[in-house]
Amino acid sequence: xxxxxxxxxxxxxxxxxxxxxxxxxxxxxxxxxxxxxxxxxxxxxxxxxxxxxxxxxxxxxxxxxxxxxxxxxxxxxxxxxxxxxxxxxxxxxxxxxxxxxxxxxxx
Amino acid sequence: xxxxxxxxxxxxxxxxxxxxxxxxxxxxxxxxxxxxxxxxxxxxxxxxxxxxxxxxxxxxxxxxxxxxxxxxxxxxxxxxxxxxxxxxxxxxxxxxxxxxxxxxxxxxxxxxxxxxxxxxxxxxxx
Numbered sequence: 193x194x195x196x197x198x199x200x201x202x203x204x205x206x207x208x209x210x211x212x213x214x215x216x217x218x219x220x221x222x223x224x225x226x227x228x229x230x231x232x233x234x235x236x237x238x239x240x241x242x243x244x245x246x247x248x249x250x251x252x253x254x255x256x257x258x259x260x261x262x263x264x265x266x267x268x269x270x271x272x273x274x275x276x277x278x279x280x281x282x283x284x285x286x287x288x289x290x291x292x293x294x295x296x297x298x299x
Numbered sequence: 300x301x302x303x304x305x306x307x308x309x310x311x312x313x314x315x316x317x318x319x320x321x322x323x324x325x326x327x328x329x330x331x332x333x334x335x336x337x338x339x340x341x342x343x344x345x346x347x348x349x350x351x352x353x354x355x356x357x358x359x360x361x362x363x364x365x366x367x368x369x370x371x372x373x374x375x376x377x378x379x380x381x382x383x384x385x386x387x388x389x390x391x392x393x394x395x396x397x398x399x400x401x402x403x404x405x406x407x408x409x410x411x412x413x414x415x416x417x418x419x420x421x422x423x424x425x
Contacts, residue, residue, distance in 0.1 A: 286346075286405075289346070290344035
């Protein structure tokens with residue numbers, strides 16, 4: 193199975209900050225990576241797929257990059273509604289696997 | 300608007316069975332693959348099972364293979380997860396999730412998961 197390692201596991205930031213989360217795959221997954229946002233008590237919501245394609249309706253302050261084994265999710269200017277947990281997920285091969293999550297909290 | 304509504308969760312004893320249902324609406328259900336994904340505080344998110352739009356391909360995670368069975372009824376716009384021989388480690392929120400693209404078999408590299416239902420809690424405990 194492909195392991196996805198996210199870092200950091202937790203980060204504290206302020207409104208307006210630029211935030212970067214990384215996801216490293218245990219083997220190459222080309223660009224078959226997605227990013228999700230999960231708010232407390234809610235289901236995960238797809239933000240980005242194919243490493244850098246913004247899902248419809250997702251604000252442009254979110255962006256993704258990377259290919260192979262190293263990927264990043266960037267929030268250019270953190271907004272109050274962005275305080276949540278973020279997960280990466282690969283669809284390169286089965287079983288589909290997820291990273292352990294990065295919780296973004298208010299500083 | 301796509302709606303996925305899970306039901307059937309609850310408290311069950313170890314070794315017993317439970318059947319989850321997911322009622323779908325707002326899209327042509329029989330065109331899309333469907334999945335179950337579970338979430339626990341300890342193990343995070345785990346893909347459980349998936350079924351292609353025409354039931355032609357089915358897959359399971361290793362931890363549930365041989366115990367869980369996924370099925371769908373396109374006439375009822377529903378997907379199911381039959382869970383047998385339940386264990387304490389199966390305790391989780393179970394989400395029903397739709398493939399983003401139509402007509403793709405599962406077990407391909409095009410199974411982007413969107414959107415997700417609100418989830419149903421399964422607790423396995425004596």
